Amino acid sequence: xxxxxxxxxxxxxxxxxxxxxxxxxxxxxxxxxxxxxxxxxxxxxxxxxxxxxxxxxxxxxxxxxxxxxxxxxxxxxxxxxxxxxxxxxxxxxxxxxxxxxxxxxxxxxxxxxxxxxxxxxxxxxxxxxxxxxxxxxxxxxxxxxxxxxxxxxxxxxxxxxxxxxxxxxxxxxxxxxxxxxxxxxxxxxxxxxxxxxxxxxxxxxxxxxxxxxxxxxxxxxxxxxxxxxxxxxxxxxxxxxxxxxxxxxxxxxxxxxxxxxxxxxxxxxxxxxxxxxxxxxxxxxxxxxxxxxxxxxxxxxxxxxxxxxxxxxxxxxxxxxxxxxxxxxxxxxxxxxxxxxxxxxxxxxxxxxxxxxxxxxxxxxxxxxxxxxxxxxxxxxxxxxxxxxxxxxxxxxxxxxxxxxxxxxxxxxxxxxxxxxxxxxxxxxxxxxxxxxxxxxxxxxxxxxxxxxxxxxxxxxxxxxxxxxxxxxxxxxxxxxxxxxxxxxxxxxxxxxxxxxxxxxxxxxxxxxxxxxxxxxxxxxxxxxxxxxxxxxxxxxxxxxxxxxxxxxxxxxxxxxxxxxxxxxxxxxxxxxxxxxxxxxxxxxxxxxxxxxxxxxxxxxxxxxxxxxxxxxxxxxxxxxxx
Numbered sequence: 001x002x003x004x005x006x007x008x009x010x011x012x013x014x015x016x017x018x019x020x021x022x023x024x025x026x027x028x029x030x031x032x033x034x035x036x037x038x039x040x041x042x043x044x045x046x047x048x049x050x051x052x053x054x055x056x057x058x059x060x061x062x063x064x065x066x067x068x069x070x071x072x073x074x075x076x077x078x079x080x081x082x083x084x085x086x087x088x089x090x091x092x093x094x095x096x097x098x099x100x101x102x103x104x105x106x107x108x109x110x111x112x113x114x115x116x117x118x119x120x121x122x123x124x125x126x127x128x129x130x131x132x133x134x135x136x137x138x139x140x141x142x143x144x145x146x147x148x149x150x151x152x153x154x155x156x157x158x159x160x161x162x163x164x165x166x167x168x169x170x171x172x173x174x175x176x177x178x179x180x181x182x183x184x185x186x187x188x189x190x191x192x193x194x195x196x197x198x199x200x201x202x203x204x205x206x207x208x209x210x211x212x213x214x215x216x217x218x219x220x221x222x223x224x225x226x227x228x229x230x231x232x233x234x235x236x237x238x239x240x241x242x243x244x245x246x247x248x249x250x251x252x253x254x255x256x257x258x259x260x261x262x263x264x265x266x267x268x269x270x271x272x273x274x275x276x277x278x279x280x281x282x283x284x285x286x287x288x289x290x291x292x293x294x295x296x297x298x299x300x301x302x303x304x305x306x307x308x309x310x311x312x313x314x315x316x317x318x319x320x321x322x323x324x325x326x327x328x329x330x331x332x333x334x335x336x337x338x339x340x341x342x343x344x345x346x347x348x349x350x351x352x353x354x355x356x357x358x359x360x361x362x363x364x365x366x367x368x369x370x371x372x373x374x375x376x377x378x379x380x381x382x383x384x385x386x387x388x389x390x391x392x393x394x395x396x397x398x399x400x401x402x403x404x405x406x407x408x409x410x411x412x413x414x415x416x417x418x419x420x421x422x423x424x425x426x427x428x429x430x431x432x433x434x435x436x437x438x439x440x441x442x443x444x445x446x447x448x449x450x451x452x453x454x455x456x457x458x459x460x461x462x463x464x465x466x467x468x469x470x471x472x473x474x475x476x477x478x479x480x481x482x483x484x485x486x487x488x489x490x491x492x493x494x495x496x497x498x499x500x501x502x503x504x505x506x507x508x509x510x511x512x513x514x515x516x517x518x519x520x521x522x523x524x525x526x527x528x529x530x531x532x533x534x535x536x537x538x539x540x541x542x543x544x545x546x547x548x549x550x551x552x553x554x555x556x557x558x559x560x561x562x563x564x565x566x567x568x569x570x571x572x573x574x575x576x577x578x579x580x581x582x583x584x585x586x587x588x589x590x591x592x593x594x595x596x597x598x599x600x601x602x603x604x605x606x607x608x609x610x611x612x613x614x615x616x617x618x619x620x621x622x623x624x625x626x627x
């Protein structure tokens with residue numbers, strides 16, 4: 001059954017509500033037909049029949065001729081129709097009344113909640129014209145379900161909003177534009193016509209502000225229809241234009257499309273809001289990880305406390321490598337395994353990595369050790385998924401998160417070549433921990449120009465920023481820009497400034513290894529500032545350091561062939577350059593890479609991906625060669 005709204009929207013009928021707000025209140029009232037009655041009948045009319053017969057006028061339009069529409073009859077007539085569920089009352093115009101009729105009828109219609117309309121003609125065929133329009137609307141509705149299903153199918157697709165606009169534009173043989181409240185086009189099909197806002201900007205404004213329920217504009221050679229599209233408290237406008245006037249069928253299509261667009265836009269807005277919330281959560285978690293990696297535990301705890309869960313004092317770091325599309329599932333598995341107590345971060349540098357800071361259980365906890373809940377869950381997950389690998393670090397205090405992550409990263413290198421694709425870090429000692437406070441004076445001397453740097457301009461990076469840039473670059477190399485959240489062109493500019501301050505060449509592996517060790521020693525509190533600065537060779541000249549170097553190289557030294565050790569030496573001597581080392585050894589770059597992969601398996605450390613063990617191995621070879 002048709003309703004009042006499509007009848008009002010028919011330009012050939014010239015039917016309209018006397019009050020603009022009535023389209024909102026009564027536009028969806030069903031219309032079954034039209035009858036003409038005489039208000040002068042009073043209580044004799046059919047609308048005064050007994051209650052059992054009062055359904056005779058349900059859903060009918062009551063046409064009142066101009067001669068019988070006197071203002072004195074308005075209240076009694078409309079009052080007699082109250083509660084009869086009529087579709088509405090249509091007043092035919094009377095030029096002799098000169099507007100005196102509308103006021104009393106409008107007030108009475110509002111009082112008795114009856115839809116009141118007027119029509120442009122009071123000819124002898126007015127009733128027949130309305131009846132023909134109702135019949136035409138019914139015929140159009142016979143094909144409406146098929147067209148509606150087509151539009152529903154289009155709007156349900158991933159790019160449904162744009163697809164529906166295109167589908168509607170083809171159906172009406174015109175164009176469609178979705179314009180938001182600010183007047184900015186959000187989408188158009190096939191394209192936004194020039195000067196559209198100049199033509200219908202005022203009409204769009206009235207629609208989006210709720211002043212009118214819709215607007216129709218007739219221009220030379222163009223008809224434009226504007227309908228509201230509402231979503232989440234805001235209103236946009238659907239603008240549909242075509243060369244020919246809008247037929248009733250076209251108006252129904254536009255109305256159906258506007259309702260579907262409202263639903264789709266609401267879904268898209270919710271999706272965008274969810275994406276913004278998730279992005280903010282990811283960035284905040286990355287910020288907490290960054291604070292922990294730089295030793296700022298207090299600040300990290302403060303931020304993490306607001307996001308939940310709180311950070312544990314003792315943690316175990318896991319690095320899970322998986323396809324990027326699987327990261328959400330990995331995050332969910334980790335969160336479930338520890339009941340929401342793990343701090344989980346999607347790695348900002350490696351798109352295939354998930355970093356998990358799992359609270360380390362008490363020593364008397366039955367799940368403590370290699371078979372903790374998360375370890376068991378990740379081991380099982382890796383077995384089921386051939387493209388998932390897991391590296392686990394040892395228990396570590398929260399302040400040593402950076403070390404724990406590096407250890408888990410090295411364990412991941414082992415997991416790549418393990419049958420169960422899960423590995424734990426095999427500790428062989430830390431040189432910085434071995435040197436401890438004795439190495440701090442050397443580190444301070446080496447880094448003093450950087451630590452004392454004061455920028456010449458307020459916008460230039462200071463000592464803290466440059467130090468953090470150096471630390472990140474030594475750990476991540478090309479991924480430092482992503483980790484620091486700076487532009488990729490900013491990174492080389494800062495590195496050049498660091499080279500100038502420290503008077504070194506950062507392209508040389510020797511400089512990188514020394515600076516990496518110095519930064520690690522800088523993290524050791526206290527020390528003896530007054531102690532005389534020593535050279536690195538003097539600092540490394542001890543039995544403990546020689547024993548440490550032997551541990552690092554032992555997997556290679558015990559090999560029957562010196563091939564892998566000489567390969568490592570050549571690669572390091574050529575500043576870890578694949579092409580230069582391959583040329584020096586007269587082998588292909590893929591052949592060299594294959595050997596380095598074998599070395600990674602033996603030493604259980606990462607070489608080719610940062611963080612790399614190349615710095616420790618460079619120093620270990622330096623100590624080994626001085627024996």
